[in-house]
Amino acid sequence: xxxxxxxxxxxxxxxxxxxxxxxxxxxxxxxxxxxxxxxxxxxxxxxxxxxxxxxxxxxxxxxxxxxxxxxxxxxxxxxxxxxxxxxxxxxxxxxxxxxxxxxxxxxxxxxxxxxxxxxxxxxxxxxxxxxxxxxxxxxxxxxxxxxxxxxxxxxxxx
Numbered sequence: 555x556x557x558x559x560x561x562x563x564x565x566x567x568x569x570x571x572x573x574x575x576x577x578x579x580x581x582x583x584x585x586x587x588x589x590x591x592x593x594x595x596x597x598x599x600x601x602x603x604x605x606x607x608x609x610x611x612x613x614x615x616x617x618x619x620x621x622x623x624x625x626x627x628x629x630x631x632x633x634x635x636x637x638x639x640x641x642x643x644x645x646x647x648x649x650x651x652x653x654x655x656x657x658x659x660x661x662x663x664x665x666x667x668x669x670x671x672x673x674x675x676x677x678x679x680x681x682x683x684x685x686x687x688x689x690x691x692x693x694x695x696x697x698x699x700x701x702x703x704x705x706x707x708x709x710x711x712x
Contacts, residue, residue, distance in 0.1 A: 560607025564598035577668025661687035
């Protein structure tokens with residue numbers, strides 16, 4: 555058996571008038587992610603980690619922002635497409651871990667919903683999916699409440 559590790563990152567500027575969707579969950583907030591798709595930073599980081607581990611490129615190559623087909627698309631749909639490619643490559647996801655960095659609103663109470671939404675798409679038991687929420691302690695664009703970031707790692711086997 556071969557094991558493969560992937561690392562993913564995503565960030566988006568926060569703007570008024572957009573929904574804040576993280577981990578497939580609509581989070582009540584005064585601003586959301588400026589993005590071509592729905593801007594779900596957690597799902598984007600997970601997809602990049604999956605694609606990187608499998609040697610299948612990145613989300614910018616797979617779903618370019620210049621393609622109108624992806625305008626406002628749910629990142630969950632994109633994740634499903636990535637998972638089809640992962641399975642076709644003979645790989646399975648063993649576990650995933652992630653961090654979302656957002657000054658406000660606080661995300662801890664939404665994490666169980668995120669895990670419930672994402673675990674089936676990743677074909678993972680929720681106990682094999684880590685999602686953590688942190689603030690930037692007032693530092694940088696994230697700390698000023700103008701952006702959100704997410705990091706993810708995945709372990710694949712095949």
